Amino acid sequence: MYEQYDKAVQTVLNYLVQQGFSKTPQKYFRQACREFRKYLEKQQLEYSYNGAQIWLGALKQTISRWKFLSFRRAMALIDDVVQNNTVTRLLFSYSKNALKYHVPEGYKALLDEYLQDRMEEGKQPSTLQMDVSACTRFLLFLQSQGITSAKFITPQLIKDYHTQTEHRTAEGKNAYTCRIRGFVRFLARKKLVPETLEFAFSTENAPKISIVTTLSKEQVERIKSYCRTSSSPSELRSAAISILTLRMGFRSTDICNLRISDISWEDRTISIVQQKTGVPLTLPFPVEVGNVLVRYITEGRPVCNIPNVFTTLYHPYRKMEKSRCYCTSVAILGKKGSPHDVRGMHVLRKTFASKLLVAGNTVSMISATLGHADEGTVDTYLATNEQKMRLCSIGLAGIEIQEAHT
Structure with a gap:
């Protein structure tokens, strides 16, 4: 009765052993299989x-989250073997719907064309x-109002949508509105709506510096x-991540995408194509960076x-996830002690930029080193040069406060 199940369990176990999985995932897999087998026999x-899904649903509230996730993964692996006679993948999607919102059919072609344009722009x-999430919410609202064609979109409809849509923060609402405004601008280029229609969208978060x-x-x-002082594999990896940002200003995404072939030990350079801008960047790395990288690669990297x-x-x-960069900053600097504390790799990148500025480097050189597409973005770092900012202060001579006479 359970031959197929037992065979699949053994196949997965053999795979885990062959691939070098540690004892912990093997232990949880065996436990999940035993308990599910007992459930099948009892029922x-x-x-x-x-x-298996019904069993997991009943079990979810009685076990820890970590244990539930391990059991769910075990059931997915078994099903994979039952379907394919071998383990074909290690990552599974447990959501029934890939997207939370489904694009109305009447607008799907327009949205696809807009997304294609955005993709060609390098987004x-x-x-x-x-873009998909924001625009789809707007299009579903239009559908609910009986609007089946873009040419019937009016400023009043946009205002009504903006009034009824809910977000946790004003910043989030503003970000979604910005994406929808871009889609409406696209519709205007296609002569489907007036060019001025985008101005019907209001903002709830004024720009700030x-x-x-x-x-x-x-x-x-x-x-x-x-x-x-780092010594363990985890510490060596954290050290390499932090020093790359602090001494070279790399973004978290570029650190995650960095390949061994990008490092030229002979030329002492690192060459990448920035994910955010698509611009190639080659920078010499300091001896300090090279030493930390070598230690991680030879002593810490599997x-x-x-x-x-x-x-x-x-x-x-597999490739390290971007979230690990934030965890690295917390591991080194500790948790936030106050709301004003900042964690994450971006504060290290800003520190790198400010030190370049204080050292007297030109704006163009700093911009090129950071990989910025616009030199104007360096202006925000000017205030970090305290010595030169003091030279900008204006004296108060001649505008003294006069005592009031009664």
């Missing part, structure tokens, strides 16, 4: 994936996904000390076929 049921998948936050001398020294420099530390090996 006198044959194995089915739907039955990243994450940007396109937000704030002083750039950088690391203190003590925090910078803490990072350098961490790099010198031996695997992944081309990326930064990988997961345990099997299954």
Whole structure:
């Protein structure tokens, strides 16, 4: 009765052992299989994936989240083997719907054409996904109002949508509105709506300029000390990530995408194509950076076929996720002590830029080193040069406060 199930379980176990999985995932897999087998026997049921989902649903509230995720993964692996006679993948999607919102059929061709234009402009998948989410919400609202063609969109409809749509923050609502405004601008180029229709969208978050936050001398020294004393694979990886940002200004996405072949040890340079701008960038790396990288690659990085420099530390090996960069900053600098504290790799990048400015480098050189497409973006770092900012102060001579006479 359970031959197919038992065979699939053994196939997965053999695969986990062959691929070098640690004892912990093997232990949780065995536990999940034993408990599900007991459930099937008690209920006198044959194995089915739907039955596994019912069992998991009943179990979810009685076990820890970590254990539930391990059990869910175990059931997905077994189903994969039942369907294909072998393990064909390690990553699974557990959502029934790929998208939370479905594009109305009447607008699908227009939205697809707009997304194609955005893709040709070099927009990243994450940007396109937000375009889809924002525009689809707007199009579903139009559909609910009986508007089946773009040419019937009016300023009043846009105002009504803006009034009823809900977001957790004003910034989030403003970001979504910006994406919809871009789609309406696209419709105007196609002569489907008036060019002035985009002005019907209001904003709830005025633009603001704030002083750039950088690391203190003590925090910078803490990072350098961490790099010198790191020893475990996790510490060596964190040290390499932080020093690349602090001394070379790399973005988190570019650190995750960095390949071993991008490093030229002979020329002492690192060459990348920036994910955000698509612009190639080649920078010489300091000896300090080279030393930390060598230690991580030779002593901390697992031996695997992944081309990326930064990988997961345990099997299954894959490219490191961007979220690990933020965790690195917390591991080195500690959790936030106040709302004014800043964590993440971007504050290290800003510190790198501000130090270049204080050292007397030109705006064009700083912009090129950071990989900025516009030199004007460097202006925000001017306020971090305290010595030169003091030269900009204006004296108060001649505008003294006069005492009032009664």
